[in-house]
Amino acid sequence: MNISPLDIVLLGTVLLLAVGFYGLLITRNLIKLVLVLQILVKAAVMALVLAGKSSGNLGLGQSLAATVIVADTVVAVVALALAVQVRKHAGTLDVTKLSSLRG
């Protein structure tokens, strides 16, 4: 069985995706959620470039990856600012304690 470099990059992308999803499921700290989202987006960026390389259109993959990086950075910065305000007003960063709704 001949393993190409693209197969190994795909393996790395899936591993990053798995770690990111696992983190989303078990994390309760608001700042750590932003951090885990960053891991997921890095997997998405690698997948976009990998898809561009596989389809022979690396320029398109890079262009889409750049857009994703910009969007993700803006989301991270706004989410961190939001976390600062949440900590200031609610006194905690635990997402399970932030809900004011009672069922």
Add this chain to the structure above:
Amino acid sequence: MENIAYLLLSLAAAFCAYRAMISKHLLPSALYLACVSASVSISLYLLGAYEVAVIELSVGAGLVTVMLVYTLSVVGEDTYDPASIIPKPVAFLIVGAIAVLAAWMAYPVVTHPVENGEVLLADVLWKQRALDVWVQVTLIFSGVMGVLGLLSERTIKIKEEQILQMAETEKPIAIQMEEEMRV
């Protein structure tokens, strides 16, 4: 040799991501995230995506790490991550299923790579995907406005001071009016 480099970088990225996720304190997590970003950008560089590798390294390992450390310094001591609600074996099973499905769906794409010739990123970005550039500009502008709106406290403080001043100045007037009414 090339395969070994890709394998080492992929494993390093996954290991650092795992350490970033399970670390109890957030400052080591932020540093591990920077290592993930560095590993990913080296992989991207080896794949031939030079521009995105540079953007990823400067933004992912630079800007985002600085923002995270700044946020941790502002937030202070409440950086401890509490235990998860979902049992970890259940989460592991769900994630394992998702990962296997994703790999199974994506594997046929990478097994038959196509060579279409070299297309420059600048041509794609400025000619074919010009709308994306405008979306990026709008996103950056929205992000800056959002952060300014969330972190600006000066206007709120000024308004509170104005209300206090108005209350102080209107109180004597109300007392005067009461006295006039009595007379």
